[in-house]
Amino acid sequence: MIPDHIKIGDAKKLLSEFIGNNNFSKVGFLVDENSKKHCLKPLEEYLSFNYDVITIRGGEENKNLSTCEAVWTELIKLKFDRKSLLINLGGGVVSDLGGFVASTYMRGIDFINIPSTLLAQVDASVGGKLGIDLHNLKNLIGVFREPNCVIVDINFLNTLPERELKSGFAEVIKHCLIRDQKMFRNIMNIRWEDNNWEEIVKHSIKIKSAIVKKDLKESGIRKILNFGHTIGHAIETTYLHKNQKILHGEAISIGMICESYISHHFNKINLHDLDKITDYILKIYKLPKLNHFTTIIENAYHDKKNLSQNIRTCLLDGIGSCGYDFQLDPKLIVKSLEYFNEKL
Known part of the structure; x- marks a missing residue:
């Protein structure tokens, strides 16, 4: 059985419904260069809410504390508070790092994952394990926390x-x-x-x-x-x-x-x-x-x-x-x- 917080279908529709059913003070997307181009751009014309975009470098070599610090700093600049939402749109690195950032910023803000790769859809976005690498050692720093929602859109796989x-x-x-x-x-x-x-x-x-x-x-x-x-x-x-x-x-x-x-x-x-x-x-x-x-x-x-x-x-x-x-x-x-x- 698929858990209730995991939704499979059209990302545009499911995301708009989720935002509409909640009252967030701020909404932001965390993306890498690829997911910004191939996933966020096609979504943008359908989104009726205001949002900020934070872009990180993709790749496992960037799943580290210095990237986290850059994202935390950006959240502070954008005045994200405890009623804010972070949307992690991308592959496993974005899901892992974004979930960890959200779980630790102000002791935890809401976040959702929209996995854009097969790896993230079947693994990284499911199960609540959030982690980053330290000194190139895989997932050494992390927490357990389920996202508020996971939106799985199979159409994103066509971009891979x-x-x-x-x-x-x-x-x-x-x-x-x-x-x-x-x-x-x-x-x-x-x-x-x-x-x-x-x-x-x-x-x-x-x-x-x-x-x-x-x-x-x-x-x-x-x-x-x-x-x-x-x-x-x-x-x-x-x-x-x-x-x-x-x-x-x-x-x-x-x-x-x-x-x-x-x-x-x-x-x-x-x-x-x-x-x-x-x-x-x-x-x-x-x-x-x-x-x-x-x-x-x-x-x-x-x-x-x-x-x-x-x-x-x-x-x-x-x-x-x-x-x-x-x-x-x-x-x-x-x-x-x-x-x-x-x-x-």
Whole structure:
């Protein structure tokens, strides 16, 4: 079931209704250069309320405290108060950073998310996890808080380059692997070009929302949503400032292959399922051969899921089932990275 605060449909209509049903002292959009051009501009002629626009630089490398400080400063200049609303219109970086900014400005103002990328629609805007990076470590600073509303307009996906769309699709694959074997079979048998994005987005939101409802603050079952992310985040961080940049979803797709390999190592999934997962992901993505194993391991040690300086991860119990809080030997992570390289 999709939660009541998540609305799927025409952003122009849903946003106007939300603003009309509330009495905000000020309204502002937080956008990056891309969402300002491709998403806000088409909306502007339909908006009947007054609003300000704050523009940030896009990209994971800008999801940090200095960007937050710039936005907070702008909110002060624009005289935003506790009755104001911040509308985060953009991808995962805008959703994460904008939600964090709103949650901490004056101890919290209202905010809504209008996710414009597949990644944000199925993941970043759902579940109330808001975070920014510190010293290039992923989502190290953050809070738990649900937005007042999430407006999902599938039409925004038409503005995305294929690589960005595929990056978001990694989270869809993850949801299938941890919770829905049938859905994984379905997406495996559909040509990429024939995907029904509205159905895929709705289904992914239902899977994630059901898990989050049981465990908002990630003390138990919600941890399975991190499948592929222990190794994936370490890879993403390692390559963030290198010439060969790896997108979030691409890093997570590698992480899922590696953590599936480790699941097989512990006899939790069979070889047939490991091959199925690996082959499908490599069919979808053009992924680079990895180097910098030592740095990847170092970054894995900074993962916020770790306890007592031990690397913790999620492992599959089969396609559609997942466990959490497994301790990882760094040598096994290296073996999984070598497995990935061999499969390219």
